[in-house]
Amino acid sequence: MVPLRLDFSLPLRTFDVELALDVEAETFALVGPSGSGKTSVLRAIAGLAKPARGLISLGECIWFDSERRVDVRPEDRFVGYVFQEYALFPHLTVEQNVTFGGGRADRLLWRLRIEHLAKAKPGELSGGERQRVAIARALARGPRVLLLDEPMAALDPHTRGSVRAELHDLLRELALPALLVTHDFEDAAALADRVGVLSDGKLRQVGTPADLLGSPADPFVARLAGANVLSGVAARTANGLTGVLLDAGPTIFAAEEGSGRTDVVVYPWDVSLAREAPDDSALNHVRDEIVSLTPLGNRARVRLKLLTAEVTTASLERLELQPGDQVVASFKATQARLLTRT
Amino acid sequence: MRAAFSAFLAVATAVALAFLVLPVVAIFTRVPPGDLLHALGQDVTRDALLVSLKTSAIAHAAVLLFGTPAAWVIARKRFPGRGLVLALVELPLVLPPAVAGIALLATFGRVGLLGNELDALGIQIPFTQAAVVLAVAFVESPFYVRGAIATFEAIDGTLLDAARTLGATPARVFARVALPLAAGGLGAASALALARGLGEFGATIIFAGSLQGVTQTLPLAIYAQFEADFDTALAISALFIVIGALLLVALKLYPWFRFVSIFRSRFAPST
Numbered sequence: 028m029v030p031l032r033l034d035f036s037l038p039l040r041t042f043d044v045e046l047a048l049d050v051e052a053e054t055f056a057l058v059g060p061s062g063s064g065k066t067s068v069l070r071a072i073a074g075l076a077k078p079a080r081g082l083i084s085l086g087e088c089i090w091f092d093s094e095r096r097v098d099v100r101p102e103d104r105f106v107g108y109v110f111q112e113y114a115l116f117p118h119l120t121v122e123q124n125v126t127f128g129g130g131r132a133d134r135l136l137w138r139l140r141i142e143h144l145a146k147a148k149p150g151e152l153s154g155g156e157r158q159r160v161a162i163a164r165a166l167a168r169g170p171r172v173l174l175l176d177e178p179m180a181a182l183d184p185h186t187r188g189s190v191r192a193e194l195h196d197l198l199r200e201l202a203l204p205a206l207l208v209t210h211d212f213e214d215a216a217a218l219a220d221r222v223g224v225l226s227d228g229k230l231r232q233v234g235t236p237a238d239l240l241g242s243p244a245d246p247f248v249a250r251l252a253g254a255n256v257l258s259g260v261a262a263r264t265a266n267g268l269t270g271v272l273l274d275a276g277p278t279i280f281a282a283e284e285g286s287g288r289t290d291v292v293v294y295p296w297d298v299s300l301a302r303e304a305p306d307d308s309a310l311n312h313v314r315d316e317i318v319s320l321t322p323l324g325n326r327a328r329v330r331l332k333l334l335t336a337e338v339t340t341a342s343l344e345r346l347e348l349q350p351g352d353q354v355v356a357s358f359k360a361t362q363a364r365l366l367t368r369t
Numbered sequence: 370m371r372a373a374f375s376a377f378l379a380v381a382t383a384v385a386l387a388f389l390v391l392p393v394v395a396i397f398t399r400v401p402p403g404d405l406l407h408a409l410g411q412d413v414t415r416d417a418l419l420v421s422l423k424t425s426a427i428a429h430a431a432v433l434l435f436g437t438p439a440a441w442v443i444a445r446k447r448f449p450g451r452g453l454v455l456a457l458v459e460l461p462l463v464l465p466p467a468v469a470g471i472a473l474l475a476t477f478g479r480v481g482l483l484g485n486e487l488d489a490l491g492i493q494i495p496f497t498q499a500a501v502v503l504a505v506a507f508v509e510s511p512f513y514v515r516g517a518i519a520t521f522e523a524i525d526g527t528l529l530d531a532a533r534t535l536g537a538t539p540a541r542v543f544a545r546v547a548l549p550l551a552a553g554g555l556g557a558a559s560a561l562a563l564a565r566g567l568g569e570f571g572a573t574i575i576f577a578g579s580l581q582g583v584t585q586t587l588p589l590a591i592y593a594q595f596e597a598d599f600d601t602a603l604a605i606s607a608l609f610i611v612i613g614a615l616l617l618v619a620l621k622l623y624p625w626f627r628f629v630s631i632f633r634s635r636f637a638p639s640t
Contacts, residue, residue, distance in 0.1 A: 075530050101533040108534040114527040118549045127545070128535030168536055 031172055031204040035081025035091065037071050037228075039064060043079075044071070044228035050204040056219035057208045058251060064228035065208040066111065069174045072206065073108050074101035085171055085204070107170030107203075111177045113161035115149035121160050122146065128168040135163040139197075154181045155190055162197070173198075173205040179214050188324075191217050212252045216240075224248045240294070246366060249292045255334040261289035261365060268310070268360055275333055280310040285365035297362040298336035300329060300354045302346060309357040317352045331356060393610055400603050408604030416582040417590035417605070424498060424586060425566050428505035432513050432562060437555065440517030441543060445529075458518070461511045466571025469507055473576040477503065500577035501584050509566035516558025520551045560616050567612065 031050040036043050044064040048055070057065050070076035072083060074090065077098060083091040090099045115124050122145040125132040136142040139159040149157060158178060165173060182190055195218050198205050209215050215222045216236035224231040224239065224247070232244040243249035246256045259273035263286065271279045271291050279291050304312045315331040320343070322328075327343050329336045336356055348354065400408075408414065443454055461469060476482045477494040487494065494500050524547060532542040548555075570588040577584040579593055587605050595602040 070530075073530075073534050075533065101530075102536045102538055104534075105536075106534055108531065110527050110531055112527070114525070114531040116528060116531075116546060127532065128537070164535065 030086070031072070031206070032082065032084045033068070033072065035071060035078035035083055035093075037064075037067055037076060037078040039067055039228065042227045044068060046228075046230060048223065048230065048233070050206055052202045052204055053220040054198045054205045054207060054218055056215035056222045057206065057225050058212055058215045058222055059210065059225035060251070061210055063225045065210075065225055066176055067228075068225075069108065069176055069206065069208055072104075072172065072174060073106045074099060074104050088171075105168060105171050107165030107168070107173045109158075109161045109165045109173070109175040109178055112181055113149075113157045115157060115160055115164070117149050120146050120148055121152070124149065124160055125163045125167050127164065130167040130169070132163070132167065135166055139163050154183065155186050158182065158190065162194075166201070171203065173201065173203050175205065175207040177209055178207065179209065179211065194218060212236075212239075224251055242364070243292060243366070246290045246292075249290070249364075249366065253295065255291075255293045255295065255298075256366075257291040257293065257334065259289060259291065261285040261287060261367070269365060271363075271365070273333075277313050277333070279313075279363055280360045281363040281365050282360045283363075283365045285367045288368040290366040290368065292364040292366060293334060293358055293362060295328065295335045295337035298334065298338075298356050298358045300336050300338055300342070300346065300348065300356055302354060304355045305357060307357070308359065310360040311356075311358050311363065313356045315354060315356055317348060317350050317354060319350055320348065396603055396606050396610060400600050404600055405604045405607055408598075408601040409608065411601060413581060413585075413590055413594060414601060414605055417585050417587045418608075420498070420501065420582065420584065421567060421586040424501040424505055425563065428502045428509065428566055429559075429563050431502070432506050432510045432566075433559060436510055436514045437517060440514050441521050441547065443514075444518045444521035445526075455518070458514050459511055461507060462515070466508060466569065467575055469572035470504065470575025473500070473503055473507060473572060477576075495576060496578045496580070496584065498577075498583055501573055501586060504572040504576045505566040505569045505586075508569045508572050509562040512565050513558045513562035516561060517551070517555055520554025520558065521547065523554070524550050557620055560620050564613055564616050568609065 030052075032048075033050070034047040036045045038044075042064070044067050046068060057068060059065050067076055071078050071091070078091060078093065080093040081091070082089070082093075088099075089095070089097050090104050091097060116127065119127065121141065122132045122136070125135060132145065133142065136145055139162060141156060141159045141163065144152065144156060144160070149160065152160065158181070162178075178194065179187060179191060191214065198218065207215070207218060212222075219236065221233060222236050222239055223233045224244075226247055232239060232248045239248060240252050243252060243254065249256050257271075257273050257275065257279065259271040259275075259279070261269050261271045261281075263284075264270040264280070269281045269283060269285045269289075271281060271285070271289055273279060273291070279293075281291065299309075304314070313333060315333050318330045318332060320327055320329055322340060323337075325340055326337055327340050329338060329343070329348065331354070334356060346354075397405075443451065443458070464472075474481060474495060477487065477500070478484055479488065479493075479495070494503065528546055528550070529542050532546045533539075537545065567586075568588055569586070570592070573579075573584070573586060574589055574592070579585045579589040581590075581593075585593065587609065591602045591605045594605070
């Protein structure tokens with residue numbers, strides 16, 4: 028399979044998107060906060076935005092080359108584009124939407140389990156149904172690249188999990204270069220083989236979701252991946268560990284080496300909570316106050332003043348935790364990763 | 370204080386409505402309906418009706434044919450001088466129709482801007498039916514083009530982008546997506562422009578004259594008859610009110626904006 032090759036510079040209002048990236052027959056997720064230039068990357072690939080210079084090619088096909096003055100029109104690029112909010116034609120039925128670019132609808136409608144909606148108008152559909160129609164429409168012309176702009180953003184939280192699993196299976200089955208744009212690292216990690224973190228139009232880090240979680244390149248990537256980032260000053264301690272005196276007060280112990288200004292990265296799911304400091308192997312016990320509790324299915328996000336923990340709702344009920352309660356947050360020294368500032 | 374304001378609102382509304390409605394009522398009460406129908410059967414009226422229908426139809430077709438693509442370009446393309454173009458489109462709206470008539474004479478008249486060229490081709494425009502068509506088109510086109518620009522501007526650009534990525538050429542995007550989505554707004558603008566064109570008076574009388582059966586449209590016939598035979602003038606006026614009311618009713622009844630309302634009722638966009 029021939030890769031999608033991107034190496035271009037696209038000026039936006041306040042910064043330039045500068046991207047060099049090869050996407051094989053895989054799902055690649057571009058993650059970044061809103062306004063980081065994610066959608067502009069997709070628009071450039073589809074031919075809807077024109078880079079100032081660079082190259083966009085798929086295998087032997089050159090879609091854009093500023094030096095050779097090649098700029099293939101959007102209608103000739105064979106790109107399947109699932110737009111944010113889906114951009115379904117409101118005046119056409121589901122079937123007419125899917126066959127707008129030619130091809131037949133029945134097999135795709137069957138595959139996406141929306142054949143019963145063929146005669147419905149987009150305005151009558153739920154968010155999940157509209158997403159399926161948008162995907163069917165994008166696939167109807169037999170595209171060579173699939174672009175998905177925030178495909179999960181318009182879905183309500185309780186259908187999100189199942190829709191994500193189905194989209195994951197579909198993307199594997201298609202085996203096309205698929206570029207997915209999202210502001211949600213969880214969506215990216217669940218759907219993509221590789222993830223690229225985009226900030227102000229530049230890639231901060233590229234890797235598998237596990238790579239990015241395990242060794243984030245900088246605090247920005249760590250925060251985007253959902254980590255607590257705590258800054259302080261690191262120094263070697265007598266027991267062979269690194270102690271980080273946090274600006275906020277407590278000292279955190281980490282197994283990794285570090286010195287000077289340092290950020291401590293701790294994932295919420297590595298933090299456990301207790302009423303009293305437990306007598307366990309974890310080295311870090313921080314006494315803190317609960318600010319808020321946010322349920323997420325069978326887990327809950329517990330925001331403390333210093334950091335955020337993620338625990339099961341079962342534990343939450345057993346400990347009868349409430350906002351305002353004093354708790355002890357514990358995590359192991361091996362779960363505290365260090366990012367030394369240079 | 371609050372009661373006084375309520376009373377003021379009620380009185381002001383009553384005065385405004387009475388002022389607008391009374392003259393319309395007067396036209397129908399001054400002369401018995403039988404006499405109105407009789408007046409409509411007169412040669413002057415029939416000639417004027419034919420001239421009006423013919424010239425308005427041709428002018429309106431031309432306005433739709435040229436105005437729609439022009440509105441599309443002005444609405445969706447970004448080019449230098451676009452603001453100026455927008456202002457120019459609306460200029461005829463604020464011109465007195467008499468000025469429009471003079472301007473058309475200055476363009477197409479014997480000594481006008483294009484006078485020599487037209488003369489060489491053996492074409493004479495002023496005081497012919499072609500002049501009526503030009504006058505009507507000139508005066509009504511801003512009403513249509515302005516409405517059409519607003520309608521095209523309101524279309525969600527992502528839909529047009531989506532159509533492109535699905536293999537549609539710009540012409541197909543226009544025909545299959547833009548036009549159907551704009552149909553409601555274009556229809557409304559078209560009806561408004563048609564009504565304005567049918568009522569055209571000032572530019573026509575200066576540029577085309579008022580020759581019965583040739584250039585005398587219904588409004589010109591009213592003017593010609595109001596000293597000679599006031600009942601005929603009243604009858605034609607009544608006819609206008611009926612036409613105007615029908616156009617308005619058609620606009621209100623037709624579900625012009627159903628696409629737009631369905632589309633907007635869904636999720637609010639995020640970034």
